[in-house]
């Protein structure tokens with residue numbers, strides 16, 4: 001039995017994000033056989049659109065699985081026990097790469113920066129100079145847990161001069177912030193469906209460069225479901241996936257990518273940038289201190305510290321239950337200390353204004369006098 005759902009809530013969380021109606025209704029298309037010509041055409045078209053969004057000529061595969069499945073595929077197909085890996089961490093998703101590398105027995109060098117800050121390209125260069133045997137470098141573009149972003153273009157420019165493969169997680173940036181897989185020299189790029197692309201959760205994508213294939217071919221097969229060679233063989237020979245894909249989610253991802261490309265990537269990046277500025281400006285005008293360092297701030301998610309005396313669950317409970325707006329709390333070491341506003345995917349100006357107004361009202365109800373955030377956001381949005 002289906003419970004009554006709170007479908008009216010605004011999803012101002014950093015994923016899953018609000019999904020346009022044409023994407024939702026595309027999932028009502030008939031379930032077709034996944035070994036048919038029709039599915040092959042749908043898959044190929046979706047893969048080609050994904051390549052455009054990744055800005056790459058490299059091979060791209062879709063996985064029925066969440067973003068983490070693509071992260072797991074990236075590592076399990078390139079890292080053998082004892083291989084040296086450099087993991088760049090400054091938040092929970094950087095930690096996830098670290099944890100995955102641990103599962104496969106990698107010899108890990110951690111480059112750790114404070115949460116809220118970002119990685120510095122010079123640090124990466126130094127470590128690569130000292131450790132020419134590093135096989136893989138992992139980094140998260142947009143650290144969703146802290147609202148900080150890493151300079152993946154600059155880091156890519158360094159890694160390309162070494163043997164190491166450059167693996168980048170763009171789950172919460174692709175389709176919202178500028179990512180150019182080929183220009184940034186990214187060997188393996190992973191993303192998910194439910195963030196800036198604004199499709200439902202459940203699909204992931206991965207791009208693979210020539211340099212990555214060379215390594216993959218020499219790496220032991222450690223996962224059956226995520227064996228990338230199986231994806232390659234099936235796709236090359238028949239435009240199929242090795243196992244049954246989610247047919248419905250393929251329709252949805254195809255339609256969502258169509259909308260992304262219709263809006264245009266440039267326009268989409270500008271929209272995200274503007275919404276980020278309005279959110280940041282609005283919160284700062286209320287006197288709320290932001291969590292991510294100024295030079296590191298994401299354009300898809302904004303994190304802020306709770307002022308003295310504000311309780312996380314009370315605040316987010318009010319926003320959700322009285323104003324119908326979901327924002328996220330902090331994860332792991334910043335749980336209860338920060339909140340995060342996602343402004344990615346289909347977020348528009350009215351969502352930001354509504355969210356800031358509700359945040360002001362919730363703070364006021366909890367005894368904190370704040371004001372003026374919406375006005376400042378309006379000014380920024382007018383520019």
Ligand SMILES: *Cc1c(COP(=O)(O)O)cnc(C)c1O
Nearest residue numbers: 066067068093142144171172192
């Ligand atoms: C959401 C997210 C993921 C993947 O999470 P799933 O729950 O597996 O989809 C990975 N990396 C980043 C940066 C994310 O924001």
